[in-house]
Amino acid sequence: MLSFLWTLGSFIVALGILVAVHEWGHFWVARRCGVKVQRFSIGFGKALWSRTDNKGTEYVIAAIPLGGYVKMLDERVDEVAEEDLPFAFNRQPVLKKIAIIAAGPLVNFIFAVFALYLMFLIGVPTSKPMLGEVTDDSIVSLAGIEANSIITRVGERETLNWEEVNLELMSYIGQASIPVTWKAPDSYRERTTVLDTSEWHFEPDTSSAIASLGFNMYRPEILPILGQVLENSAADLLGLQVGDKILRLDGTSMQNWVQIVGYVSQRPHQAISVDVERKGQEVKLTGTIGQRDVNGVKQGFMGFTPTLDKWPDDVLFNYQYGLFDSVAKAIDKTWRLMTLSVEMLGKLISGDVSVKNLSGPIAIAQGAGMSASSGLVYFLSFLALISVNLGIINLLPLPVLDGGHLLYYFIELFSGRPVSESVQEIGFKIGGVILLLLMSIAIVNDITRL
Structure with missing residues (x-):
């Protein structure tokens, strides 16, 4: 019971932070663009706490902590007084509308950089990607990579720990080969081996990319x-x-x-x-x-x-950078998470990754609980990962998401006239059905993994 409450609490905290960050992006830019914001809400349903500022914006924390929203003055939703028309969202130039909508996902990416910056500044206790036993007749074994070797690079990306190795390997799902650079035990010379992955069968919901290739992470006896x-x-x-x-x-x-x-x-x-x-x-x-x-x-x-048993010398280290180096490292890591998220979406569409691997709120809650239990730096890493994914998903061109609204506004920008309300309404219905279907699949996947 205590474990369940910890997981639930960690999930609520993580979701509250990420929703607040996303909605604050919309709110802040809307204010700067002269749009009146009527409500800034974290959660849905009955208000547990509320406060109204001197500009008429109501700030709310609501009972159902599964999202949030920013309600802006809009003639399409409510009647607007004549004197307030210049402050209505629908009356703004299209470039301002684009800026307001794009701000939410953009701030998600900025927050990921901030979270990772703090993580690298504090430091993460970790280990170099040293192999333990290599599975007989596996892809790695057939390539000749030895036990106790250290993976230094996958493709063109340097890999300092197993998390980075796993992320880079996932980017090669669906490809026929993976170039891996490694150092043999007691050797400073690096070798590059191309793994033949034409017969690679990887199910992310049952194993890691590392295990499916025949790697075993080194662990002391x-x-x-x-x-x-x-x-x-x-x-x-x-x-x-x-x-x-x-x-x-x-x-x-x-x-x-x-x-x-x-x-x-x-x-x-x-x-x-x-x-x-x-x-x-x-x-x-x-x-x-x-x-x-x-x-x-x-x-x-x-x-x-x-x-x-004792770890070998120089395998354990503190993954930490200085005040300024942490900025560059956090930006690089965020960019890699963004590109990898887009790559995985592409693999999902192409069929290289099955929809069985979609994860929903239960999996996110479990991840929040596990990372929070491991310590602050791991929770920051988790927040950065989910924040990036939230930003990418919101940019998908589905009309119910920010990306769908942006699609309409870019069409308006280049055509010179807005998309008709009837077309928008059809798009919202189609987008809603697609999103509901994907969420249903993700939740079913979560339940089957329990």
């Missing part, structure tokens, strides 16, 4: 040495201590941590004997395995955690 023993747990009552190396359970030799977890989880409330190595001496302990419920299933639980 999990050692059967206790790193933590919870107070009053079954392990504590049994007499286990931090630093104990588990040798045998009930006389059965334990070769790795996975074997230990598997043995314990199948024996809730059963007696157990544990042989450990403690300060060079073998010690035998006896007691009872504890229990916990996992999705309604009773499992054995001891209340101890393992230690990890």
Whole structure:
């Protein structure tokens, strides 16, 4: 329950920030263009809080936190007093209308730069993209890339961590080859290998691009040495201590941590004997395995955690830049997220990426909860990603979105006359049906992934 509330709260905070940023773009430019803004609302439905400024704009936080809007004075919506006609949106020159509508997505991109700037300024603890085991007969294995190698570049883009490797690999979906530059273990010389991806089958909803090619991210070995023993747990009552190396359970030799977890989880409330190595001496302990419920299933639980082997030298680093370098890096990262989002939309239309991979509000909520739990820098990265996607989606030429309105206004700009209201109405209906269909698919996808 606590996890659900955290996820829900993180989602509301993230969505509130992104909606406020987007709508503020429309609001700020509308004010600068001389348009009267009647309401600035975060959320829909009943107002939980409201305030009106000296220019007559009502600021509202509403009960349903699933969006927001800016209501501008407009003769097509309400009756407008004669003295207010110069301040109505529909009376503005077409270039002003374009500026007001385009401001929302544009501010989304600017906000992404700001969020990533803060992230790079604070620094992100991460690791170089070092390979662990390479899957036999995989695309990577057949290309001759070795375990413990470091991926330095995919195509023309430098890759400093696994997130960047994954993003760049996704841009090659549907292509027959991927150029990958890597350094072999204990070597400073880079090699470039072209992966044959003509038979690459990648399902983003079930695996990552990395895993589907046969990469495995390097992770230090999990050692059967206790790193933590919870107070009053079954392990504590049994007499286990931090630093104990588990040798045998009930006389059965334990070769790795996975074997230990598997043995314990199948024996809730059963007696157990544990042989450990403690300060060079073998010690035998006896007691009872504890229990916990996992999705309604009773499992054995001891209340101890393992230690990890050491990382190789120079693999872990803090992904951080200075006050000015962070600006250039944030702009570059935002631009790459924008271009990749457009590329993925193109692949969705061409069929290289299935509509099964569309994600909706449930997936976004889960991402918000996970990133917020990981820390501020990860939450900032998540906000930047969603802000870019929100900006790109709003620029799609569907009449119910900003991009559809811009399409109408650009037609007006070049033809010299506005698109007729009847044509606009048909467009809004078609756009609404398409958007509803896409949202329905995304929500169904979210539910099937739960």
